[in-house]
Amino acid sequence: MSIDETTAPGGVGQDDESRKEGRRIVLDRHGPAYRTEFVDWAQRLHAGPRIAWNDTHGGYWFVNGNQELFDVARRSDCLSNDADISNRRRGYDGINIPAPPKEQRGGVIGGFLEMDPPRQRYYRNALNPYLSPAAVARWQPVLDEITRAAIDEKIESGRIDFVEDLANIVPAVLTMALLGLPLEDWTVYNEPSHASVYTPIHSPDYPRVRELSMAMGMRLFESIQQARANPRPGLLDAIINADLGGEGPEDDMEIVGVVMLLIGGGFDTTTALTAHSLEWLGEHPDQRERLHREWETLRDSATEEFLRFYTPAQGDGRTVSDDVEIAGVRFREGDRLWLSWAMANRDEQVFEDPHEVKLDRTGNRHASFGLGVHRCIGSNVARAGFKTMVKAVLDRMPDYACDPAGTVHYETTQVINGMRFLPATFTPGKRLGPGLEETIATLQTVVDEQRLAEPITVRKDRATLT
């Protein structure tokens, strides 16, 4: 305190110290220990400080208590998601902590997740009719068919990698379909979408992943040109033609950012949820058998419970845009803060036995899709894809056993709590139809002929597969 008085008499330094007093922690969210020591951290922080000041990565508030997160996350009146990479407004740094240097972002931001209302709201209004529960339900026959084909590729062999052979494929192909992009392009977007999340910048593999990401970006630019020349229904068309308060997207970089947000949100998160859940069910065969037997009654509660427990997207950053006091903390304009959905989901003040999976948990108001105006716009796609894959596995390989020696989790949970490999063996079964490549070609015809990627406002009927 005396030091503060010397260096900043009566000024910001002293006030800054008092704001953070009793709240300081040092937690490296980007380190591998945070993943393995997560439960210890949760128990420690939930005892207080439930909003901590984390002295890493430039310093930021770490909101971890459930009630505190609820109170903070919904304050879009004084929190900003803005990634102002051209320094045209207040120069805020978007949702990543630490933020990538503005000049290294290649002119691309994370779509409307790095925008504030009203522009963010215009985008969501344009895209919701493609992603609402009713809109997603139309795709169920397509989801079933992709899942069937992916499993058929492996069913006779008795061996599968649940990540590479199933959970990577189904969300990726469906996301291509929703966007109105060629379904076969899922392979172009697949590896970079996952690898860019799990490959640290110091990895020897990083240059190759970067090349793949560049190739993906190039393909996307081509697809935008093609979509302008030959419009096809889908999310991409909706983005290109979005009414953003009387104007459209500023340039193709803005469109690329929005598409990449939807691809990033559509691919790796559902993969992470599905793989972790299949791993848990493999470790708890009695619960697996119960979920299969009581699927109709447990399907929804089990899905929400796996979402809570594994929290695929672990959190989001914000910038405080106005001085404000919330939950006893005096936030100041320009402060950075992290909304830890993962931590809030393990708070015993709201969830009984928070570190246990209970398939029939009730009152499960988890924050895995975020809270407030930025709620995950693809949540209904995620749930549908997850349920379809898990049900198909329970039906067709009910005795699967995962191989712990070959199982690989992401080294860190810095972005996504994900998995790279989950190999398993099971009693072989019979194929039910054609393989993946042929199925994707057939589905492309169905998508095109029935114009499945139209919004719900244009097309109400479910897909029809013959």
Place this chain on the structure above:
Amino acid sequence: MKVRVDPDICQGHTLCAMTAPNLFALSDEDGHAWAINEDVPAGQEELAREAARSCPEQAIVISE
């Protein structure tokens, strides 16, 4: 018992309709919820409370 969904708070998480599909309906366009009947039918009170507990945004207002 009366129930309503505050449209300014609802963000379309859909958990209410999942919990109590007879009490809550979802917009086709954006998945935001509304109460099908303002008056909760007899015998459905606990379901309505459970839906309110499940709402991540706490957008469901119940009055006895």
